[in-house]
Amino acid sequence: MRPRLSTRHGTALLLALLLAAAPGATRTEAQGAGEEQVRKELDLLKEQLRRVEQQMKQQEELIRRLSGEKPGGPAPAPSAPPPSAAAPPPAPAVVDEEALKLKILEELQPQLAAANKTFPAQFNPAIGFIVDTVLSFTSRKDQGNFEFRSGELGISANVDPFVRAYAIINGTNAGGFDVEEAAIVTTSLPYNLTVKGGRFFADFGRLSKFHDHDLPFVNRPGVLDTYIGGESQSDGIEVNWLAPLDQYLTLTAGVYNKVGASNTRVDNTVPRGLEEFTYLARATTFFSLTDAQSIDLGVSNAYTPRVRVNDGGSRNLAGIDLTYRYTPLAAAAYRGLVWGNEFLLNSERQQTVPASDTGPALFRYRDAFGMYSYLEARLTRRYYPGVLFEWVEDLAHPGRVTNAYSPYFTVWASEFQRLRLQYTHLDAPRQRPEDQFFLQWTIIMGSHVHSFRDR
Amino acid sequence: MKRLFYVLVALVALLPANATGARKIRVVATIPDLADMARHVGGDLVQVTSLATGVEDIHAVQMKPSFAVLLNRADVVLLLGLEAEHAFLPALLEAARNPKILRDAPGYIDCSVYVTPIEAPTRIDRSLGDQHPMGNPHINLDPVLGKAMVRAIADGLSRNFPDDAATFHKNAAAYNATLDEAIARWRREAAPLKGKKLVSYHPDMVYFAERFGMEPFGTIEIRPGVDPTPGHIAELKQRMLKEHVEVVVRERHYPAGLAETIARETGAKLVELPAMTGGVPEAKDYISFIDYNVRTMVRAVTGG
Numbered sequence: 001m002r003p004r005l006s007t008r009h010g011t012a013l014l015l016a017l018l019l020a021a022a023p024g025a026t027r028t029e030a031q032g033a034g035e036e037q038v039r040k041e042l043d044l045l046k047e048q049l050r051r052v053e054q055q056m057k058q059q060e061e062l063i064r065r066l067s068g069e070k071p072g073g074p075a076p077a078p079s080a081p082p083p084s085a086a087a088p089p090p091a092p093a094v095v096d097e098e099a100l101k102l103k104i105l106e107e108l109q110p111q112l113a114a115a116n117k118t119f120p121a122q123f124n125p126a127i128g129f130i131v132d133t134v135l136s137f138t139s140r141k142d143q144g145n146f147e148f149r150s151g152e153l154g155i156s157a158n159v160d161p162f163v164r165a166y167a168i169i170n171g172t173n174a175g176g177f178d179v180e181e182a183a184i185v186t187t188s189l190p191y192n193l194t195v196k197g198g199r200f201f202a203d204f205g206r207l208s209k210f211h212d213h214d215l216p217f218v219n220r221p222g223v224l225d226t227y228i229g230g231e232s233q234s235d236g237i238e239v240n241w242l243a244p245l246d247q248y249l250t251l252t253a254g255v256y257n258k259v260g261a262s263n264t265r266v267d268n269t270v271p272r273g274l275e276e277f278t279y280l281a282r283a284t285t286f287f288s289l290t291d292a293q294s295i296d297l298g299v300s301n302a303y304t305p306r307v308r309v310n311d312g313g314s315r316n317l318a319g320i321d322l323t324y325r326y327t328p329l330a331a332a333a334y335r336g337l338v339w340g341n342e343f344l345l346n347s348e349r350q351q352t353v354p355a356s357d358t359g360p361a362l363f364r365y366r367d368a369f370g371m372y373s374y375l376e377a378r379l380t381r382r383y384y385p386g387v388l389f390e391w392v393e394d395l396a397h398p399g400r401v402t403n404a405y406s407p408y409f410t411v412w413a414s415e416f417q418r419l420r421l422q423y424t425h426l427d428a429p430r431q432r433p434e435d436q437f438f439l440q441w442t443i444i445m446g447s448h449v450h451s452f453r454d455r
Numbered sequence: 456m457k458r459l460f461y462v463l464v465a466l467v468a469l470l471p472a473n474a475t476g477a478r479k480i481r482v483v484a485t486i487p488d489l490a491d492m493a494r495h496v497g498g499d500l501v502q503v504t505s506l507a508t509g510v511e512d513i514h515a516v517q518m519k520p521s522f523a524v525l526l527n528r529a530d531v532v533l534l535l536g537l538e539a540e541h542a543f544l545p546a547l548l549e550a551a552r553n554p555k556i557l558r559d560a561p562g563y564i565d566c567s568v569y570v571t572p573i574e575a576p577t578r579i580d581r582s583l584g585d586q587h588p589m590g591n592p593h594i595n596l597d598p599v600l601g602k603a604m605v606r607a608i609a610d611g612l613s614r615n616f617p618d619d620a621a622t623f624h625k626n627a628a629a630y631n632a633t634l635d636e637a638i639a640r641w642r643r644e645a646a647p648l649k650g651k652k653l654v655s656y657h658p659d660m661v662y663f664a665e666r667f668g669m670e671p672f673g674t675i676e677i678r679p680g681v682d683p684t685p686g687h688i689a690e691l692k693q694r695m696l697k698e699h700v701e702v703v704v705r706e707r708h709y710p711a712g713l714a715e716t717i718a719r720e721t722g723a724k725l726v727e728l729p730a731m732t733g734g735v736p737e738a739k740d741y742i743s744f745i746d747y748n749v750r751t752m753v754r755a756v757t758g759g
């Protein structure tokens with residue numbers, strides 16, 4: 001046990017040197033104060049050194065216990081370097097401390113290794129499950145329904161040093177399970193690039209990339225349902241670039257079979273020519289107005305050169321999304337305001353007259369516009385009241401407008417449990433106005449990421 | 456669309472990364488406490504920015520895209536650790552696309568590595584709240600743990616820039632010596648705090664309390680991150696009266712009303728404290744932050 005002994009030796013040396021130096025130093029300083037003062041200080045110093053030595057002894061004891069050795073073993077020859085005037089006094093102690101550390105680590109290593117054993121299951125992905133259920137009631141025919149909106153399984157993990165992956169598998173009251181998303185995302189490409197492949201929500205607009213339960217209100221705005229086809233679900237590939245600027249700016253380019261989970265214009269399962277894919281471009285930026293106020297702005301465009309069901313005509317969907325946020329820094333958890341807006345313009349060849357005995361179907365290009373706007377306040381950590389306003393033109397008959405307004409009130413019992421009450425007044429063309437009531441109850445269990453996309 | 460693209464390309468070409476001459480090490484800290492320490496440890500070698508300004512709730516810092524830009528260019532990121540930044544940092548790191556500072560990369564400097572957390576849960580369960588899964592992360596309120604954070608910063612910077620390791624360690628030792636002097640002074644000043652029981656909104660005063668001999672008695676929140684229910688408040692007030700709790704701390708990023716009411720109804724002193732450097736104008740750096748907290752608490756307890 002060489003380190004132990006040299007430790008003791010080093011301490012003794014240190015003690016001797018300090019004792020030798022101390023009276024001299026104190027004498028010059030305390031010349032006028034008398035010998036009493038000097039003696040007191042000396043005693044204090046001695047006491048401190050005694051404590052240091054005691055601590056070292058305790059450390060020795062620890063090593064002995066760790067190594068299972070009995071005290072009082074054979075004592076090897078002291079190995080500390082001979083005292084020399086040139087060497088700084090604390091040096092031997094430092095050297096010994098290093099040796100001591102090494103020795104302790106050496107003794108601990110087998111236990112550490114045992115404790116650090118990995119098991120195959122430790123590579124399992126993070127798993128989360130969401131239950132989203134809605135009680136709805138409509139004035140039309142006075143009917144209600146317990147709607148099991150989704151039981152959503154989310155799993156995610158790093159795959160290797162280069163990519164991560166995630167999947168969202170969703171079961172609904174429509175029956176069966178659906179792979180909503182299953183995507184591979186690069187993590188370490190150079191030049192600020194990220195590539196995404198598989199099935200995922202294409203980077204169009206803002207709320208079309210939210211899963212149903214993440215929406216700020218009960219239902220997806222009508223304009224997203226009819227123009228995009230609900231969630232912007234797509235099978236394809238997407239490249240996203242963060243511009244190396246002081247100003248936040250990202251650009252996305254993507255190619256997909258089609259965009260939109262319930263977009264029925266294109267068959268997702270059969271191969272198609274290059275002109276039948278959908279091509280997307282998007283740019284987003286961010287402005288800080290003050291510490292507390294900011295604006296997120298995005299423009300998106302999805303272009304399909306040829307849509308078979310539209311007599312081979314093209315389709316273009318353009319969108320602008322603008323989100324204003326007021327979040328006082330010192331009260332971000334319980335105060336704030338969000339004003340979210342999206343405007344969409346759809347241009348496509350629409351069938352105006354169906355085929356009949358007298359002639360073929362007639363098609364014409366139609367431009368249709370739709371939007372939604374919502375304002376949501378954060379009153380406390382729990383209470384988020386808001387109101388949603390919608391205005392949507394029919395895709396084939398732009399003159400026919402559906403509008404709706406929906407006041408709602410969200411209560412967050414905790415970060416993982418939410419209750420929401422909503423009333424919707426819906427005014428659709430050629431129909432009697434309809435009143436709808438919703439009570440939504442949503443929970444998240446297990447892994448949950450605060451994603452940047454869902455801001 | 457085409458025109459927009461050309462405009463963007465032109466913009467990018469006109470504004471190249473503004474790096475010229477001997478570049479300083481770009482340090483991004485999540486909170487100003489770490490930023491101040493990094494300035495002391497890094498000296499002239501570093502250029503430090505902080506994401507939070509100090510007035511925020513560390514568990515609810517807003518994810519601003521401009522933070523992604525800062526992190527994108529960072530050489531290292533300093534975080535308090537123990538999942539304190541869970542609400543914003545992981546997502547920002549993903550958006551920042553900077554492989555140097557991803558979790559477990561050398562540039563990801565967790566400043567809690569030399570701290571043994573207290574209140575480490577024996578089981579991870581959301582019925583216990585979700586904000587402190589690794590134990591209590593509010594280590595920055597205890598200056599002795601502050602020294603451990605300084606050491607973690609020096610070691611982290613050295614790991615990334617070994618050529619300057621000697622400088623970092625020398626600076627860290629000097630700063631920690633200054634902290635040691637201040638700690639000795641704070642201990643003297645804090646003598647009247649001994650044995651005083653305190654209730655705070657969130658359990659972020661525990662390290663401070665333990666350091667200066669106070670007893671953390673309870674929190675207004677039910678669990679870290681879960682707002683109180685009326686039943687919890689009633690029970691808390693009753694216990695406070697019975698056990699003579701003298702201090703109610705309202706961390707300045709929590710709502711004022713409830714803490715005020717509880718203090719008034721139990722006869723306790725209401726003390727408003729920042730939880731980070733920069734949380735009040737007086738707390739302009741780490742030392743003045745601890746100064747402010749010690750003095751404000753002592754003033755409240757001694758009735759000054």
Ligand SMILES: [Zn+2]
Pocket residue numbers: 514586587592593657658659679
């Ligand atoms: Zn906390």
